[in-house]
Amino acid sequence: xxxxxxxxxxxxxxxxxxxxxxxxxxxxxxxxxxxxxxxxxxxxxxxxxxxxxxxxxxxxxxxxxxxxxxxxxxxxxxxxxxxxxxxxxxxxxxxxxxxxxxxxxxxxxxxxxxxxxxxxxxxxxxxxxxxxxxxxxx
Numbered sequence: 001x002x003x004x005x006x007x008x009x010x011x012x013x014x015x016x017x018x019x020x021x022x023x024x025x026x027x028x029x030x031x032x033x034x035x036x037x038x039x040x041x042x043x044x045x046x047x048x049x050x051x052x053x054x055x056x057x058x059x060x061x062x063x064x065x066x067x068x069x070x071x072x073x074x075x076x077x078x079x080x081x082x083x084x085x086x087x088x089x090x091x092x093x094x095x096x097x098x099x100x101x102x103x104x105x106x107x108x109x110x111x112x113x114x115x116x117x118x119x120x121x122x123x124x125x126x127x128x129x130x131x132x133x134x135x136x137x138x
Contacts, residue, residue, distance in 0.1 A: 003037035004099070004107035004126050038097050041109055044133070045091035048084065051136075058085035067132070070108060070125040075118055082122060087129060090122035 010029055018025060052058050061067050061084055068081035072090065082090070094111035100123065101107050111122040 001126065001130050003033050004101070005105075006033075007099070007107075008101055034099070038109075041091055041097070044129075045088040049088035049092065052085050052088065058083050067128070068125075069128045069132070070123045072122040073120040075120055077120075082124065084132070086122070087124055090119070090124065093117075094122070 007030075014022065014025065014029060067084075069084060069087045070082040071079045072082050072086065073079050090111045090113075091109070093113065095114040096112045098110045098112070099107060100110055105127070107126045109124040109126055111124065113119055113121070
C-alpha cells in the first residue's frame with residue numbers, strides 16, 4: 001500500500017524538483033522501493049496460501065461473499081475474476097511483475113506468467129486485497 005500510493009506523488013516531486021538524470025535518486029526512490037514492494041507481495045501471498053490451506057478462506061469467500069481481487073486474462077483472451085487463492089497462486093508463480101497506476105486510488109499489481117501457462121496476466125486489485133487483510137486482523 002505504501003509503495004502503491006506513494007509512487008505517483010514521488011514521481012511528481014522528482015519531476016518538479018530534480019532536473020536532469022539523478023540516476024541514484026531514482027534508483028533509491030523508485031527501483032529499490034518497487035523491489036521491496038514486490039518482495040512484500042510474494043511474502044504476503046505465501047502467508048495467504050498457507051492460511052487458506054488451513055482455514056479454507058477462499059471456499060468461504062466464494063460461497064458466501066462473491067468477493068474478488070482483480071481478474072486474470074486466460075491464454076484465449078477471456079477474463080475471469082480472481083479469487084483469493086488464485087491471487088496467491090498468481091503471485092507465487094509469476095515470472096515478472098509490473099504496476100498499473102492508471103486509475104487514481106486503484107492500483108493493480110500485474111503478474112506475468114512463465115512460458116506455457118494457461119494465463120496471460122493477472123491484475124491484482126491492491127485495495128481489495130488490503131481490505132481483506134485488514135478484516136483478517138479485526
